Amino acid sequence: MDKHARPFDKGLEELQKKLVHMAAIAETMIDKAIGELVTRDEHVADKVPEYEDELNRSQIEVDELALVLLATQQPVARDLRFIVAATKINSDLERIGDLVVNITENVRILAQQPRLKPLIDIPRMADLARKMVRESVQAFLGEDPKLAQAVIMNDDEVDGLKQQILRELLTYMIADPRTVERALALILISRHLERIADHATNIAQDIIYMVQGRDVRHPKTAREKPPTEKPSTESQP
């Protein structure tokens, strides 16, 4: 690596900083939303909409910066993969913000009614989802495919918790229809958390692509041989 930071390197660094900041916001938002669920204190999640605005603004800034770097620097190889990954991670982080807002709406519904049951699994899911977001961004900063792989493996546990919550709440709903509204809110929260974990998994997959140039998405439908040839050129008229 050369000693003097080129404007391009500064651009890449800024991209990285913005994404790390976005991830920190997303984590804080998850924290606040679940905090309000657990404490039933309706002010805990007051700032969530503000955070979401900040995330949305950052998303636009990241995409603009990425586009400028692509247009003016013609990056290739690692730099190109980094910028492409950054735009995808950007999108995933913004979606996580949207999902937390959705969670908050359901939390507010629950706060107005007596608690249905002690909360164990949902806080567990939230902790796991938050951990996955944090670690995927750590993997991004540290260019660490091993950590990214560990995040991807966590997704199964989150899915398992969601199923468990669903099964448990189904029994409540069947036993007593008056619980349906609250049970549904909880089920929706668990679904949003599961989606957050999916986005963290996407981020982790993008990091592996960024560092190793391997596309590890959709392993079940992966092509046998990746295309390496240019499409053949047509004859000029």
Add this chain to the structure above:
Amino acid sequence: MDVKIQSERLNLWYGKFQALRDVSIAIRPRRITAIIGPSGCGKSTLLRCFNRLNELIRGVRTSGQIRLDGKDIYRPGNDLTHLRKRVGMVFQRPNPFPLSVFDNVAYGLRVHAMRRGVDLEAAVERSLRATRLWDDLKDRLHGPALGLAAEEQQRLCISRLVAVEPEVLLMDEPCSALDPIATGHIEELMQVLAEQYTIIIVTHNMQQAARVSHETGFMLLGELVEFGPTTRLFQNPADKRTEDYVTGRYG
């Protein structure tokens, strides 16, 4: 795998200075292969080995082999003129002869005594059409080639090669002296020519290599560091030296 022309463990010395180190490269037919690398890496030297043009320089010594269609081009008794007909070269600065457009294109045909049984005028027309010069120059065939614009001069040099029905076209930074629009035209022309000929292009313009070539070789200090499909080399190079070079961090 089909190989048109290849080098095997090629070494070259200019006097005491070793310019090529154990270069083994296999060029596939009817493709565009780009050779990139910083100044002095040996890419033009390598190119000039393919038609033994280096022998015109005093004090050059080589070891290793170069095969065209599997046959060693350094075999004693090999006809150099015939080799240079089969493997033609285009240079950075267009070098039309100080003759008419027509005579430039017909020159090779006359040298190789190909005109026996060949309608010279038809051959010249065909060659000029191949480089999209015919329509512009058909009424100026006997005008001086040196009066043409740079891009046209370069196309003319390519026509001159094409006239003698080569198999391999060596291009040493063919667009360096041209503006971006002319460069774009020559690149389009290369894509068309690649349907018939094997093209090896040396370029210091990485975006050009990425745009036009099917395979790219990266050279550094006389060594062929990496060689592979262009899409892979520019997306995910295997060697760190290649990555440093293509991302602009070398030097």
